[in-house]
Amino acid sequence: MSGCIPHHRLQLCTIFALCFVVCQFVLLLILLQRETFKGRLLLYRDHAKEGRMLGWREFISHTPEQSTAFYQYNIQLSDTVGAIRSLPRTRHESCDSLRTYNLPHSSRAKVSVVICFHNEARSMLLRTIISLVSRTPEDYLHELIIIDDASRDVSLIEDLKELMVKMYATRSxxxxxxxxNxxxxxxxxxxxxxAEAATGHYLLFLDSHCEVNEAWLEPLLDRLAMNATLAVSPLLDHIDPTTLKYSKGNELLKGGFDWSLHFHWLKRELSAKEAPEQPYPSPAFSGGILMISRDWFLKLRxxxxxxxxxxxxxxxxxxxxWLCGGQIEIVPCSRIGHIFRPRHAFDFPPQFDHESSTAQATYLHNSKIIAESWLDEYKNMFYVLKPAARQIPLFNTVQDVDLNRQMKLELRCQRFEWYLRHVSPELKAHFNELSxxxxLKNGYRCLHTRRTDSLSKWEVILDSCYHSDITEWRLLRESGQLSTATERCLGVEKNSKPPLLTMKPCSKHSTKMKAQRWLRRGTQLVHNETHLCLDNPLKNQLVLSPCRSLSASQSFQFALEMDKQT
Structure with missing residues (x-):
């Protein structure tokens, strides 16, 4: 064969070579243009940041003079931190490297964010808003609804409106x-x-003292897209109210509450194959930050x-x-920082003609509504712990009761027993561990504890049952210990003559527990070791005496008995 290349093949090779050179040249031009555009974009961001900071300074300069105690966080430091700051990465690395999120198209997943505030510092409020807008995909952030609930800073909302219209004029x-208000x-x-004014598919309720971390939305939307009756919460990182330090929240905790209807963090038990960063069910929300379908929220009234x-x-x-067909999840791959203030930074307006504080009266009113609406027969647990709630008026009309009953029928809501069995076994266990x-009443007076003159010791007496701080007792079924809410137990110093009653920390040690063990015999309380009965022989005194059947001075009745008296 000849080593020469045919003429037509030579032409083809030349054409291919020229095409390759042209393609390389075009690619080079594209790269150069991209770098130029990138440079312009960075320059634009720098100018935008500079303009934003100028607007920020002007905006917060009109903050009324108030102390740190007024806001319950460091207002001076908040004013100097800036409109937005870099936050530490607190989500697990697998949230980025191993997870893919199946997000609905933005046209079907518009998010309306509702932020309500009362007497929030301007710098804190604006940092909340800017961190949200800056770290939320523009295609999904549909609407921002900001409601000032009659703050003292009367010009805040108008000033905020003017600033934000300038800042986000390009975000059509x-x-x-x-x-x-x-x-x-x-x-x-x-x-x-x-929520009623919103027009998005999803609602995000956000507190006004938060900072939104990177990539917070995608994990929440991914879960909501799978279940229309789900409500989700990010895992809340902590912002220290004094130092404003941003630190990682604990993914081994879930939200819950006790029989007084106070919120508590509960320990999360992991199954063998469950990773801490996986979404997990929670009996309740914390911090008032949650995301839910707007249609579902309205259907729940x-x-x-x-x-x-x-x-x-x-x-x-x-x-x-939970009772009406929904679920709650905490999603650790979504992170939002939140300031948990040491106490309320606002006053509660007078609600009722009631001798307790306005904050306490409001709490009792709201908790009573929850108990009456949802706890069924278990509402007695609440009233036993909060007897003052019985005197709080609710002003519910027959129509209100009918509407609540109608909603339960429409949504086929379960009874509260179902919640105890399937959602919060911890609450059920607390109920089961008590007898x-x-x-604890004897006649018209109640068993009460108080400090002695030495302040280091406690004594037990009989006092008026109508005192607002009268002692609440718990008789533990397994140990027989008679405990107060502060976990001090009624015991007996048996080495003394006669045996004396004591109030000491509840013991877990088997020997010491015996001195704190009581048996329930009818309405009598019998000390297990001495076989003597709790007795009230004179005035408000309490002693141990030989048990006498049908003795009125040895008859003690709990507000709620779980076990039949023998």
Missing amino acids: RLTLCFMR HERQGLIWSRNMG CFNSHLKIWGGESIELAIKL AMGT
């Missing part, structure tokens, strides 16, 4: 809605108003409109969700 997809309506009413100002709304919604609880 983001709708900004600003509202102000001229009279205090409370967080609960304001959130319901925001929103937050109970009879709840006043603040408190209990998250517990009421959580119970309602009696509440005030």
Whole structure:
């Protein structure tokens, strides 16, 4: 064969070579243009950041003079931190490297964010908003609804509106809605108003003292897209109210509550193959931060409109969700920082003609609504621990009761026993571990503990059952210990003559536990080791005496008995 290349093949090779050179040249031009565009984009971001900071300084300069105690966080430090700051990465590395999120198209997953506030510092509020807008995909962030609940800073909402319109003028997809209540309506009413005004597919309720971390939305949307009756919460990282330090939240905790209807963190038990960063069910929400389908939220009749100002709304919604076919999940791959303030940074308006504080009266009112609406026969557990709630008026009409019954029928809601069995076995266990609880009455007086003159010791007496701080007791079924809420147990110093009653920390040691063990015999309380009965022979004195059947001075009745008296 000849080594020469035919003429037509030579032409083809030349054409291919020229095409390759042209392609390389075009690719080089594209890369150069991209770098130029990238440079322009960075320059634009720098200018935008500079303009934003100028607007920020002007905005917060009009903050009224208030102390740190007023806001319950370091206002001076908040004013100097800046409009947005870098946050530590707190989600697990697998959230980025190993997970893929199946997100619905943005046209079917528009998110409306509702932020309500009362007397929030300007710098803290704006940092919440800017971190949200900056770290949320523009295609999904449909609407921002900001509601000022009659703050003292009367010009805040107008100033905020003016600033944000300038900052986000180029974001045509983001709708900004600003509202102000001229009279205090409370967080609960304001959130319901925001939900009704919203036009997005999903609602995010966000507190006004938060910082949104990177990639917070995708893990939540991924879960919601799989289940229309789900409500999800990010895992809340902690922002220290004094130092504003941002630190990692604990993914081994879930939200719950006790029989007093106070929120508590509960330990999360992992199954053998369960990773801590996986989404997990939670009996309740914390911090008031949650995301839910707007249609589903409205079908659940929103937050109970009879709840006043603040408190209990998250517990009421959580119970309602679980009982009526929904679920709650905490999603650790989604992170939002939240300031848990040491105490309320606002006053509660007077609600009732009641001798307790306005905050306490509001709590009792809201908790009583939850108990009456959802706890069924278990509401007695609440009333035993909070007897003052019985005197709180609810002003419910027959129509209100009928509407609640109608919703339960429409949604086929379960009874509260189902919640105890399937959602919060911890609450059920607490119920099962007690054989009696509440005030412990002898005649018209109740067993009460108080400090002695030395302040280091406690004594037990009989006192008026109508004192607001009268001692609540728990008789533990297994150990027989008679305990107060502060976990001090009634015991006997048997080495003394005669044996003396003592109030000491409840012991887990088997020998010491014997001195704190009581048996229930009819209405008598019999000490297990001495076989003597608790007795009230004179005035408010309490002693141990030989047991006498049908003795009125040895008859003690709990507010609630779980076991039949023998």
